[in-house]
Amino acid sequence: MAARELIAARSDGSGVTAVRGVAGATRHRTARRVGGVALVAGAVAGCVMMWIIVDHGGAFALARGTFAVAVEVGAAVALIVAGVIALVRRRPFALLVLGVGAAWTMREWANPAAPNALVFTLGLLLGTIWLPLTGWLALAYSRGLPERGRDRVAVALAVAAVLAPAFLRAVTLDPQSSGCLACPANLALIVDSPSVARSAGDAGAVLGLTSSLMLIGFLADRFLRASPADRLLISLVAGTSAISIGLAAIGFAAIASMGLAAAPVSRTLSGGVAVALIGVAVAVSWEIVRAAAARRRSARLVSDLSRAPGPGRLRDALAAITHDESLEISYPLADRVVDAVGRAIPDPRASGEDRMRRATVAVGADGAALAVLTHRPGLLDDDGFRDAVARAASLALEHERLQAELASRVSDLQGSRARLVTSFDSERRRLERDLHDGAQQQVVALLLKLRLALARHPDPELVWAIAEVGLALDELRELAHGLYPAALAEDGLGAALEVLREGADIPIRISGAPGRRLSSAVETTAYVVVAETLRARRLRSAVVDVTEAGGVLSVTVSGPPDGPEAFAGFGDGVGGLGDRVGAIGGGLRVDVVADALTVQAELPCE
Amino acid sequence: MRIVIADDEMLLREGVARLLIDAGIEVVGTAGDGAELERLADAHHPDVAIVDIRMPPTFTDEGLLATRRLRAAHPGIGVLVLSHYLDSRYAVELLGSFPGGAGYLLKDRVSDVAVLTDALARLAAGECVVDPTIVARLMSRPTREELPLSAREREVLALIAEGRSNAAICAALFLSPKTVEAHVSHVFAKLELDDSPEDHRRVLATLRYLRSDR
Numbered sequence: 001m002a003a004r005e006l007i008a009a010r011s012d013g014s015g016v017t018a019v020r021g022v023a024g025a026t027r028h029r030t031a032r033r034v035g036g037v038a039l040v041a042g043a044v045a046g047c048v049m050m051w052i053i054v055d056h057g058g059a060f061a062l063a064r065g066t067f068a069v070a071v072e073v074g075a076a077v078a079l080i081v082a083g084v085i086a087l088v089r090r091r092p093f094a095l096l097v098l099g100v101g102a103a104w105t106m107r108e109w110a111n112p113a114a115p116n117a118l119v120f121t122l123g124l125l126l127g128t129i130w131l132p133l134t135g136w137l138a139l140a141y142s143r144g145l146p147e148r149g150r151d152r153v154a155v156a157l158a159v160a161a162v163l164a165p166a167f168l169r170a171v172t173l174d175p176q177s178s179g180c181l182a183c184p185a186n187l188a189l190i191v192d193s194p195s196v197a198r199s200a201g202d203a204g205a206v207l208g209l210t211s212s213l214m215l216i217g218f219l220a221d222r223f224l225r226a227s228p229a230d231r232l233l234i235s236l237v238a239g240t241s242a243i244s245i246g247l248a249a250i251g252f253a254a255i256a257s258m259g260l261a262a263a264p265v266s267r268t269l270s271g272g273v274a275v276a277l278i279g280v281a282v283a284v285s286w287e288i289v290r291a292a293a294a295r296r297r298s299a300r301l302v303s304d305l306s307r308a309p310g311p312g313r314l315r316d317a318l319a320a321i322t323h324d325e326s327l328e329i330s331y332p333l334a335d336r337v338v339d340a341v342g343r344a345i346p347d348p349r350a351s352g353e354d355r356m357r358r359a360t361v362a363v364g365a366d367g368a369a370l371a372v373l374t375h376r377p378g379l380l381d382d383d384g385f386r387d388a389v390a391r392a393a394s395l396a397l398e399h400e401r402l403q404a405e406l407a408s409r410v411s412d413l414q415g416s417r418a419r420l421v422t423s424f425d426s427e428r429r430r431l432e433r434d435l436h437d438g439a440q441q442q443v444v445a446l447l448l449k450l451r452l453a454l455a456r457h458p459d460p461e462l463v464w465a466i467a468e469v470g471l472a473l474d475e476l477r478e479l480a481h482g483l484y485p486a487a488l489a490e491d492g493l494g495a496a497l498e499v500l501r502e503g504a505d506i507p508i509r510i511s512g513a514p515g516r517r518l519s520s521a522v523e524t525t526a527y528v529v530v531a532e533t534l535r536a537r538r539l540r541s542a543v544v545d546v547t548e549a550g551g552v553l554s555v556t557v558s559g560p561p562d563g564p565e566a567f568a569g570f571g572d573g574v575g576g577l578g579d580r581v582g583a584i585g586g587g588l589r590v591d592v593v594a595d596a597l598t599v600q601a602e603l604p605c606e
Numbered sequence: 607m608r609i610v611i612a613d614d615e616m617l618l619r620e621g622v623a624r625l626l627i628d629a630g631i632e633v634v635g636t637a638g639d640g641a642e643l644e645r646l647a648d649a650h651h652p653d654v655a656i657v658d659i660r661m662p663p664t665f666t667d668e669g670l671l672a673t674r675r676l677r678a679a680h681p682g683i684g685v686l687v688l689s690h691y692l693d694s695r696y697a698v699e700l701l702g703s704f705p706g707g708a709g710y711l712l713k714d715r716v717s718d719v720a721v722l723t724d725a726l727a728r729l730a731a732g733e734c735v736v737d738p739t740i741v742a743r744l745m746s747r748p749t750r751e752e753l754p755l756s757a758r759e760r761e762v763l764a765l766i767a768e769g770r771s772n773a774a775i776c777a778a779l780f781l782s783p784k785t786v787e788a789h790v791s792h793v794f795a796k797l798e799l800d801d802s803p804e805d806h807r808r809v810l811a812t813l814r815y816l817r818s819d820r
Contacts, residue, residue: 437665442617444717445617445621447714448625451718481692486691502693502747503693504748505748
C-alpha cells in the first residue's frame with residue numbers, strides 16, 4: 001500500500017490559513033542552515049570576546065563581582081544555546097534568538113579592554129542593537145514573523161533610533177582625546193568632535209528610552225489583541241523580553257538625567273537585563289523541549305493509532321496522544337459536517353465565539369478535507385507533531401469518516417421514508433375532506449332537486465333515479481370513510497377504533513386507549529394496523545388492545561381465525577404493514593398463539 | 607311551525623327551504639354559518655333549527671357547538687342536526703347534552719319530505735329523533751344481533767332508539783297502547799336498563815346500550 005502523504009493545515013479560528021507542505025522548500029532550508037551556522041560561529045566568537053573584555057575590564061573603576069560577570073556572559077550563552085535548540089527544531093525565530101545573543105555580546109566591545117580597534121569600533125557602532133532585536137524577537141514569537149506592517153515599522157524605527165546616535169557618536173568620538181588612554185583606536189572616526197560625541201551620547205540615551213517604551217507599547221498592544229489562546233503561548237517570551245527592555249529603559253532614563261553619575265545604577269540594571277534575557281532564552285527553549293518530550297512520550301500511542309481503533313475510540317486515542325481531553329473530531333461531507341456517528345453538527349471551521357479552541361484540518365491525499373480536529377492550543381500546534389499524528393491517524397480517520405457518512409445517509413433515508421408515509425396520509429385525508437365537502441354535498445343537493453321535481457311531476461323514472469342516487473351517496477360515504485376516517489383526525493385513535501368497532505361485522509372488544517392525542521403519523525399507523533388486519537384476515541372475533549408506556553404505543557389485534565386461510569401469507573408483513581410501521585421507526589410482529597392470530601405493532605411516540 | 611336552516615352549502619339550504627315551504631312550513635330564514643344562525647334565531651325566535659354539523663371555520667363540529675349556544679339563548683328551541691357520518695358518536699353526544707328536542711339525521715334524509723316534516727314536528731313537541739339508519743346499523747352489530755329478545759321486541763327497541771314515543775310505536779306497529787307498554791317493560795327488564803318514562807333519557811340509555819357490548 002502506498003504511503004499516504006497527509007498535509008496538515010492549521011487555522012486560527014477565523015478560517016484555514018496556510019497549508020504547510022510536507023515536502024517543503026529545500027533551498028530555503030539550506031539558506032537557513034548556512035545562516036544559522038554562521039551566526040552561531042559569530043556568537044561563540046562574540047562570547048569569547050565578551051569574556052575576555054569583561055574579565056580585563058576589572059581594571060576600570062567599575063566594580064563588578066564574579067556573579068555579575070557570570071550573569072552577563074551567561075545571558076549570551078543561554079541565548080546561543082536556545083537559538084541552537086530552536087534552529088535544530090526548525091523554529092522560524094531561531095535566527096532571531098541567535099541574533100539577540102550575538103548582539104548582546106557586542107555590548108561590551110566598546111571598552112578599553114577590547115583587544116583591537118576593530119572590536120572596539122564595532123562595539124561603538126552596534127553596542128545597543130540588542131535592544132531592538134529583542135523587541136523584534138518578542139513581536140515575532142508565536143509561530144511566525146511579524147504579521148503586521150506596524151510591527152515591522154516599530155522594529156525599524158527602534159533600530160534607527162538606536163543606531164543613528166551610535167553611528168554619529170562613532171564618527172565623532174576619539175577615545176584618546178576624550179580621556180580614555182587605554183582604549184584602542186576608533187576606526188570609524190571621521191571628525192574629532194567631543195561635544196558632538198557627547199550630545200550624540202545624550203541623544204542616544206533619550207532615543208534609547210523612547211524606543212524602549214515604544215517597543216514595550218507595541219508588545220503590550222500585540223498581547224492584548226491576541227486571542228486568549230495565543231496569549232498563553234507568547235506570555236512567557238513577551239513578558240521576559242518586556243522586562244529586559246523595560247530595565248534597559250530605566251537605565252537610559254538614569255543616564256539621560258544623571259549623566260555619568262548613573263553608571264552604578266546602569267550596571268545594576270544591566271545585570272537585571274541579563275537575567276531577563278536568560279529568562280527569554282529559557283522561555284524559548286522550554287516550549288521546544290516540552291514539545292519534544294511530549295512527542296517522545298506519545299510515540300507509542302501514535303503507533304497504536306495506526307492500528308485503526310473502533311469508532312468513538314479514535315477520538316479517545318487522539319485525545320490521549322495530544323493530552324487534550326477536549327479534542328473533537330468532525331468530518332466535512334459534501335453537503336454537511338457530521339460527527340463520528342453521523343449526526344450533523346455545525347462546521348467548526350466557521351469563526352465562532354470560543355477563541356480558546358483551534359481547528360486543525362487534516363487534508364487527504366486528493367486535497368479535500370478529510371477530518372477536522374478541534375482542540376485547545378497545545379501539542380497539535382507543533383507542525384512536526386501534527387504531521388506525525390495526521391499520518392498515523394489517516395487510516396483510522398478515513399475509516400471513521402466512511403462509517404459516519406454511511407450513518408448520516410441512512411438517517412436521511414429513514415427521515416425521507418417517514419415523510420413519505422406522512423405525506424401519503426395527509427393526501428388521503430385531504431381527499432376524504434374533498435369528497436365530503438364536495439361530491440357528497442352535491443349529490444345530496446341533487447337528491448333534493450330530484451325529490452322536488454318528483455313532488456311537482458310524479459314520474460317513475462324519477463323514482464328510480466332517486467333510488468340510484470341514494471345508492472351512490474352510500475357508496476360515496478363508504479369511499480370517504482375508507483380513505484380516511486374523519487373520527488381519526490378529529491378525535492384521535494380511540495374514537496376511530498370505536499367507529500371501526502361499531503361498523504364491523506364481527507364482535508370486537510377494545511381494551512385500553514391512549515390517554516392523549518399523539519402525532520398524526522403514529523395515530524394513523526396504529527389505526528391502519530388494526531383496520532388492515534381486520535380487513536385482510538378473516539377472524540371470528542377480535543380483541544384490540546392499546547397501551548402506551550415508556551414512549552412506546554403498543555397496538556395488538558388478536559383473535560381466532562375463521563378458517564385456516566387466515567394464517568396464510570405473512571411474508572409481506574400483513575399487506576405492507578411492516579413497511580409502514582418500519583417507516584416511522586416502529587416494529588411489527590405476527591404471532592400464532594393458541595390458535596389465535598396476533599398482530600402487534602410497537603410505535604415510538606415521544 | 608317556524609324553522610331556520612343553517613348550512614354552509616347554499617344549494618342545500620335553499621333547496622330544503624323550498625321543500626318545506628311547499629309542504630306548508632314557514633321558513634323564517636337561512637344561514638351560512640353559526641353566527642348568522644344565532645342572529646336569525648334572536649330575531650325570529652323559530653321553533654326548530656336545522657343545523658349542518660359541519661360549518662366554517664374548521665368544518666368539524668361547529669354545528670354541535672352552535673346548537674349548544676342556541677339552546678342556551680333560547681331554551682325551548684328544537685334542534686335538528688344533519689350529518690354525513692353514520693356512526694353514533696355525535697348522536698349520543700347531542701342527546702346527552704340536550705334534555706329533549708334534539709335530533710340527529712343523515713344528510714340523505716333531507717330530501718325526504720315526509721321524514722323531515724315528521725322529525726320537525728316531533729322536535730317541536732320536545733321529543734328526540736335519531737336516524738333509523740344509525741339505529742339499524744347499531745342493531746345489526748354481531749353482539750347485538752344475539753339479544754335475548756323476540757323479533758317484536760327488537761322492533762320496539764329500534765323504535766325506542768329512534769326516539770319514538772309510545773304512541774308513535776303504537777301507530778308504527780299497529781299495536782294497542784297496553785301491548786306496547788308491556789313490550790317496553792320487557793325489553794328494559796331483559797336488558798337491565800332503567801325504565802325511564804318516555805323522554806330523552808330512555809333514548810340515551812338505549813343508544814348507549816346498543817353501542818356497548820354488555
